[in-house]
Amino acid sequence: MATLLHVDSALWPEPASASRAITAAFRTAWGEQHPDGTVIYRDLNANPVPHLNTLAASAGYTDPADRSPEQAAAFAERLKLIEELEAADAVLIGAPMYNLAVPSTLKAWLDQVILMRRNVGVENSPTKGTPAYVVASRGGSYAPGTPREGYEYVQNYLQAVLGDMLGMEVDFIVPELTLAHIDPAMAELAPLAEASKAKAHEDAVSKGKAAALNAAAA
Numbered sequence: 001m002a003t004l005l006h007v008d009s010a011l012w013p014e015p016a017s018a019s020r021a022i023t024a025a026f027r028t029a030w031g032e033q034h035p036d037g038t039v040i041y042r043d044l045n046a047n048p049v050p051h052l053n054t055l056a057a058s059a060g061y062t063d064p065a066d067r068s069p070e071q072a073a074a075f076a077e078r079l080k081l082i083e084e085l086e087a088a089d090a091v092l093i094g095a096p097m098y099n100l101a102v103p104s105t106l107k108a109w110l111d112q113v114i115l116m117r118r119n120v121g122v123e124n125s126p127t128k129g130t131p132a133y134v135v136a137s138r139g140g141s142y143a144p145g146t147p148r149e150g151y152e153y154v155q156n157y158l159q160a161v162l163g164d165m166l167g168m169e170v171d172f173i174v175p176e177l178t179l180a181h182i183d184p185a186m187a188e189l190a191p192l193a194e195a196s197k198a199k200a201h202e203d204a205v206s207k208g209k210a211a212a213l214n215a216a217a218a
């Protein structure tokens with residue numbers, strides 16, 4: 001039975017959140033192909049995971065037999081998140097751009113689940129080859145060729161950690177210019193924003209369906 005791990009991190013609920021609307025469309029398409037599949041949902045805005053602290057970090061580098069009781073307790077919480085990621089057949093992440101980067105709640109989750117010598121820096125990482133679909137919503141545009149291309153720290157960062165470190169197959173859906181509808185200075189970009197939203201929705205449905213079919217064939 002296939003499992004989808006769905007992680008959202010937007011501050012606003014639907015329908016205000018572009019990323020939540022698109023991850024929901026993906027999840028629905030995935031679920032239609034997989035009525036018996038399991039979806040594990042983490043809303044990092046409603047229920048943030050703790051920042052990685054000294055105990056949980058040091059426990060990750062300490063042999064289980066040598067961990068203090070405090071380290072063991074901290075690591076048990078971390079391990080739940082790590083195992084949830086490693087057991088997923090596909091991962092869906094809503095990653096809005098806040099101040100040019102990912103939400104701090106998403107960064108906290110990544111710091112918890114990325115563990116050297118377990119899923120990074122090993123030949124057969126349990127996350128190797130797992131598809132990761134990232135909905136990278138943003139108020140402006142940071143697309144190649146735009147003036148702000150050099151400030152794109154969401155896709156570049158997530159490609160590096162999910163793809164290069166964890167070995168996942170990363171695929172982005174990018175609803176951009178989402179502020180065009182509320183920022184008068186961006187009003188003339190509204191048609192482009194609409195087109196981007198429609199394309200993101202279309203991509204979410206087709207990729208959600210394809211992800212489910214790939215999982216079924218695996």
Ligand SMILES: Cc1cc2nc3c(=O)[nH]c(=O)nc-3n(C[C@H](O)[C@H](O)[C@H](O)COP(=O)(O)O)c2cc1C
Nearest residue numbers: 010017018019096097098099100137138139140178
């Ligand atoms: C705290 C905060 C910071 C933001 N910073 C940026 C930014 O640096 N660049 C940008 O293009 N949009 C920025 N935005 C706009 C969001 O990226 C945009 O509203 C996007 O649609 C957020 O995703 P969501 O709709 O899923 O919440 C920011 C929004 C908030 C709330």
